[in-house]
Amino acid sequence: MTLPLASTTYVEATWILIVKSVVIFAVIFSIVPLLTVVERKVLGRFQARYGPNRVGPFGLLQPLADAVKLISKEGFRPENAVPFLWGAGPAIVVFTGIATLAILPWGPVQDIGGTPVGLYGIDVPIGVLYFFAFGSIAFYGLLLGGWASGSKYSFLGAMRSAAQLISYEISMGLALLGAIMMSGSLSLVSVVEAQGSLWYVVPQFAGFLVFMVAGFAEASRAPFDLPEADAELVAGYGTEYGGMRYGSYAMAEYIEMFVISGIAATFFLGGWMGPGPGWLDPIWMLVKVLALIFVFFWIRATIPRVRYDQLMSLGWKVLLPLATLNVVVTAILVTVT
Amino acid sequence: MSATGERFPYLKDAGEVVEVQRGPKPGGLGGAYRAFGETLRGLKTTMARVIEGPVTIQYPEEKTPVYPRFRGRHKLHRFEDTGLEKCVGCSLCAAACPADCIRVVAAENDPANRVSAGERYAAVYEINMARCIFCGYCEVACPFDAITMGHEYELADYNREDLIFTKEMLLAEPAERTPLRREGE
Numbered sequence: 001m002t003l004p005l006a007s008t009t010y011v012e013a014t015w016i017l018i019v020k021s022v023v024i025f026a027v028i029f030s031i032v033p034l035l036t037v038v039e040r041k042v043l044g045r046f047q048a049r050y051g052p053n054r055v056g057p058f059g060l061l062q063p064l065a066d067a068v069k070l071i072s073k074e075g076f077r078p079e080n081a082v083p084f085l086w087g088a089g090p091a092i093v094v095f096t097g098i099a100t101l102a103i104l105p106w107g108p109v110q111d112i113g114g115t116p117v118g119l120y121g122i123d124v125p126i127g128v129l130y131f132f133a134f135g136s137i138a139f140y141g142l143l144l145g146g147w148a149s150g151s152k153y154s155f156l157g158a159m160r161s162a163a164q165l166i167s168y169e170i171s172m173g174l175a176l177l178g179a180i181m182m183s184g185s186l187s188l189v190s191v192v193e194a195q196g197s198l199w200y201v202v203p204q205f206a207g208f209l210v211f212m213v214a215g216f217a218e219a220s221r222a223p224f225d226l227p228e229a230d231a232e233l234v235a236g237y238g239t240e241y242g243g244m245r246y247g248s249y250a251m252a253e254y255i256e257m258f259v260i261s262g263i264a265a266t267f268f269l270g271g272w273m274g275p276g277p278g279w280l281d282p283i284w285m286l287v288k289v290l291a292l293i294f295v296f297f298w299i300r301a302t303i304p305r306v307r308y309d310q311l312m313s314l315g316w317k318v319l320l321p322l323a324t325l326n327v328v329v330t331a332i333l334v335t336v337t
Numbered sequence: 338m339s340a341t342g343e344r345f346p347y348l349k350d351a352g353e354v355v356e357v358q359r360g361p362k363p364g365g366l367g368g369a370y371r372a373f374g375e376t377l378r379g380l381k382t383t384m385a386r387v388i389e390g391p392v393t394i395q396y397p398e399e400k401t402p403v404y405p406r407f408r409g410r411h412k413l414h415r416f417e418d419t420g421l422e423k424c425v426g427c428s429l430c431a432a433a434c435p436a437d438c439i440r441v442v443a444a445e446n447d448p449a450n451r452v453s454a455g456e457r458y459a460a461v462y463e464i465n466m467a468r469c470i471f472c473g474y475c476e477v478a479c480p481f482d483a484i485t486m487g488h489e490y491e492l493a494d495y496n497r498e499d500l501i502f503t504k505e506m507l508l509a510e511p512a513e514r515t516p517l518r519r520e521g522e
Binding site for chain 2: 044045046047048049050298299301302303318
């Protein structure tokens, strides 16, 4: 029996890894600010209005204006705050978000100028565990930030994130377990390659649904944005933050959304698979990720925020049994066939 | 006796009873199925707004069209043939004004150099737009149709003094034309 691990026989040179990380960093940091303005424009369209269209052509320079405004603000710290932890909160969420980007596969090992290069940050043999580990650490950022702010709204927001994490991470993991069993590997590259004949969204449709719903909760996006419910908690864990520290939380939310869409595309929508030559692979991946991000926006424009007990009962009474059932049925089918 | 009459015997008229239509109870598998269906219906509703397109009027570039009887900035009128002012300085508009924003000082017409068609004319005619409530009573009070309400609504300015419109300003045509609503719009 072969262990469910990726091939470790192929090792890339250090300089290739450095170039790859710089490229991934640059590309993602060009896309994430654009996502903010695209989200506002898309939301506008959903509400029969234009959205921002004053700054630059089609309002595309809006994120630049926002960033200049946020950076030039005074870095104010409340008196009650715990200094080090208060500053560490936003740093942790951004760091974990970026770290998870490293495992998103944008293509197989390809020949670029005579050098074989894998179009991914790194193909770790425990890919999914890496994603979940950093996803859990990201919540520490919210928790620490909320607790260290020394404000009741921040604290309540932080407690809500903790409860949300516990409720949804299990369903999220179980939802991916079906796809992992079918592919027989934890490595994201192998999972994509196993979907050559059929995307897992077809046999694992329940898993896909559960993963996306749990993903909304993980990224604290509407309708599960209770940690930052502005109607009741001012801004939840972010109440006491201003300037670029607040900006980091906002940016981390978009990175998180990108990562969850990327994982969903990898596990259920065939990753980089698509017609056309090999250099189109990253484009296909990007198209799938952006399509899933559009779903995030669409849901935000449609569904109002759920009540707290509804959030809990959905997580424990609907998603968890559904995910478990999906895992059991998949396990039986995988063993039989 | 009808079914509702039996259930509510204390009611004189069974027709008063309104049966409330209740949906199926939430929860359970059926509830989850219905919630899923309703979510899809909601997604369809929002997507329909995207297909319809925005209804925003990009204000500084496009202006909201007004109705023909819209009461905007006042206009003073002249006779088209002779070019004489219609206003004879009777001050009825100032008397009718509930906001007391019109100031009229009348003067006798010089027969050699007539300003208005009547005996007297308005030597000073000022409307304080900062006080005007655009009720249109001045227009109704005027016996010679000398003052009417126009369609201009962009009257903002930086100083209160600039909002006192003189006779020359009120006689002149407004610089920009406000679009009029089409029939049935």
